[in-house]
Amino acid sequence: MLTDSLCPLRIVEHFEDKCTVLCVVRNVVQHRLHQPTKSIIMSGYKPGKLIIEGKTKQVYEVIGDPKLCILVSKDRITAGDGVKSHELEGKAAISNATNAKVFQLLNQAGLRTAFIKVIDETTFISEKCEMVPIEWVTRRLATGSFLKRHPGVPEGYRFNPPLQETFYKDDANHDPQWSEEQIITANFKLNGTTIGKDEYDIMKRTSLVVFEVLERAWATRDCALIDMKIEFGINSTGEILIADIIDSDSWRLWPSGDKKLMKDKQVYRNLVSVTSADLDNVKRNFKWVANQLDHLVPPTKSSVVIFMGSPSDKEHCQKIAKHANALGLNVQLRVSSAHKGTTETLRILAEYEGSNEKVVLIAVAGRSNGLGPVLSGNTSLPVINCPPVKTDNVAQDIWSSLNVPSGLGCTTVIYPESAALAAAQIHALHDHIVWSRLRVKQLMNFIALKKSDAELKNL
Ligand SMILES: *[C@@H]1O[C@H](CO)[C@@H](O)[C@H](O)[C@H]1NC(C)=O
Ligand SMILES: *[C@@H]1O[C@H](CO)[C@@H](O)[C@H](O)[C@H]1NC(C)=O
Numbered sequence: 001m002l003t004d005s006l007c008p009l010r011i012v013e014h015f016e017d018k019c020t021v022l023c024v025v026r027n028v029v030q031h032r033l034h035q036p037t038k039s040i041i042m043s044g045y046k047p048g049k050l051i052i053e054g055k056t057k058q059v060y061e062v063i064g065d066p067k068l069c070i071l072v073s074k075d076r077i078t079a080g081d082g083v084k085s086h087e088l089e090g091k092a093a094i095s096n097a098t099n100a101k102v103f104q105l106l107n108q109a110g111l112r113t114a115f116i117k118v119i120d121e122t123t124f125i126s127e128k129c130e131m132v133p134i135e136w137v138t139r140r141l142a143t144g145s146f147l148k149r150h151p152g153v154p155e156g157y158r159f160n161p162p163l164q165e166t167f168y169k170d171d172a173n174h175d176p177q178w179s180e181e182q183i184i185t186a187n188f189k190l191n192g193t194t195i196g197k198d199e200y201d202i203m204k205r206t207s208l209v210v211f212e213v214l215e216r217a218w219a220t221r222d223c224a225l226i227d228m229k230i231e232f233g234i235n236s237t238g239e240i241l242i243a244d245i246i247d248s249d250s251w252r253l254w255p256s257g258d259k260k261l262m263k264d265k266q267v268y269r270n271l272v273s274v275t276s277a278d279l280d281n282v283k284r285n286f287k288w289v290a291n292q293l294d295h296l297v298p299p300t301k302s303s304v305v306i307f308m309g310s311p312s313d314k315e316h317c318q319k320i321a322k323h324a325n326a327l328g329l330n331v332q333l334r335v336s337s338a339h340k341g342t343t344e345t346l347r348i349l350a351e352y353e354g355s356n357e358k359v360v361l362i363a364v365a366g367r368s369n370g371l372g373p374v375l376s377g378n379t380s381l382p383v384i385n386c387p388p389v390k391t392d393n394v395a396q397d398i399w400s401s402l403n404v405p406s407g408l409g410c411t412t413v414i415y416p417e418s419a420a421l422a423a424a425q426i427h428a429l430h431d432h433i434v435w436s437r438l439r440v441k442q443l444m445n446f447i448a449l450k451k452s453d454a455e456l457k458n459l
């Protein structure tokens with residue numbers, strides 16, 4: 001059996017196909033040179049040695065850049081430890097498209113991934129990582145192998161929060177389920193990073209966020225993400241990144257939450273005999289998934305309009321804008337005084353009322369805040385007051401934002417970041433990208449605290 005120090009890079013099929021780990025020691029395969037395609041060469045990335053080849057993909061070095069690698073998908077579909085295996089023309093291109101769109105979505109949400117970019121129909125560039133030999137499985141509904149391991153639990157049992165499981169990628173032992181304690185005790189050392197409790201926690205929390213981000217995205221297409229698996233790698237600077245490939249082999253996807261409509265590789269796994277019509281059907285499903293992914297990013301961005309009572313409040317408003325942009329919101333700044341130019345304020349407000357777009361208003365007015373309450377009294381759009389309070393006069397300045405007449409529902413925060421977060425939370429109700437940015441921001445806070453703690457406790 002190959003140990004992990006010998007074999008940091010492994011290729012594995014779906015998490016339900018235990019014992020499909022294919023592990024190739026780099027040096028053994030590196031002499032097998034392949035003819036690189038014209039488009040890879042034209043992309044400016046020259047493929048070097050073949051690092052590893054699995055049933056469904058090849059990984060090459062990039063000549064001149066040791067930090068990158070090239071992943072090439074193959075037209076092959078396999079299941080059950082390769083017992084079932086078929087050539088499926090066009091599968092590599094579909095996998096490329098699915099994987100690229102999923103990683104673009106994760107990157108857009110702000111997650112750290114190894115994916116860099118697609119360079120041709122079947123090929124993408126990734127940061128070169130040493131792979132953590134663990135499959136991180138997240139489940140919303142109980143199905144598949146979970147039911148076998150937990151007799152009595154009905155299929156469709158809902159996990160809130162999603163259930164997380166880890167499997168050690170060890171073909172000789174059929175990818176056994178591993179506990180947190182087993183993973184920490186294994187003491188994996190990859191690219192200078194030792195996988196301990198902190199690293200375990202970070203990967204566990206990140207897996208959950210990946211699942212939630214994709215679950216929300218799929219929900220916009222009326223598809224239930226049932227479960228999925230991901231893997232992590234450690235890049236050359238020791239950073240934990242979401243790596244490997246995420247495609248129709250990585251998840252269960254049930255349109256309208258209906259198992260009978262499943263669109264993932266389970267369809268292939270379930271086949272007893274495989275006809276060419278069956279394979280066409282599997283391919284149609286995979287293609288459908290790749291096409292659906294085109295619609296996962298909302299066409300227009302959710303907007304925030306920051307009204308300031310005076311241009312002297314610009315700096316405060318720009319702080320709000322910076323935070324709002326970072327959360328994926330579109331921001332506009334407007335100057336209008338409700339005290340000195342009420343009709344103009346209401347005219348500007350009417351522009352947004354009439355736009356039919358989803359807009360959250362933030363009112364920034366120093367001293368007595370007439371602006372927020374006037375806006376709020378004249379619109380059903382949400383209004384958040386964020387007065388630029390002066391430290392010597394906080395109690396006075398804040399009062400006009402809080403003590404509003406009956407019938408008004410504007411809310412008040414005093415920090416620019418809070419205003420942006422409050423607006424994002426409102427938009428997150430309908431915009432899954434904003435929801436994802438919020439979720440990832442919480443994850444990044446969690447990771448940053450862990451890192452600070454690790455640094456300080458070792459001082
Ligand atoms: C590969 O993925 C990229 C990114 O989604 C896409 O533009 C390209 O069309 C895909 N190739 C094929 C053959 O589907
Ligand atoms: C990190 O991993 C990459 C890819 O395997 C390797 O090229 C690099 O030398 C490693 N760096 C360290 C510090 O281990």
Ligand SMILES: *[C@@H]1O[C@H](CO)[C@@H](O)[C@H](O)[C@H]1NC(C)=O
Nearest residue numbers: 067112113127235236237239
């Ligand atoms: C490793 O990943 C981190 C986080 O994404 C990134 O900042 C760093 O530049 C990466 N290292 C390399 C060598 O690309």
Ligand SMILES: *[C@@H]1O[C@H](CO)[C@@H](O)[C@H](O)[C@H]1NC(C)=O
Nearest residue numbers: 342346373374375376377378
């Ligand atoms: C709404 O606008 C009118 C001006 O048209 C103003 O007199 C009124 O005070 C506003 N309502 C509230 C509750 O502020």
Ligand SMILES: [Mg+2]
Nearest residue numbers: 012013244245
């Ligand atoms: Mg894999």
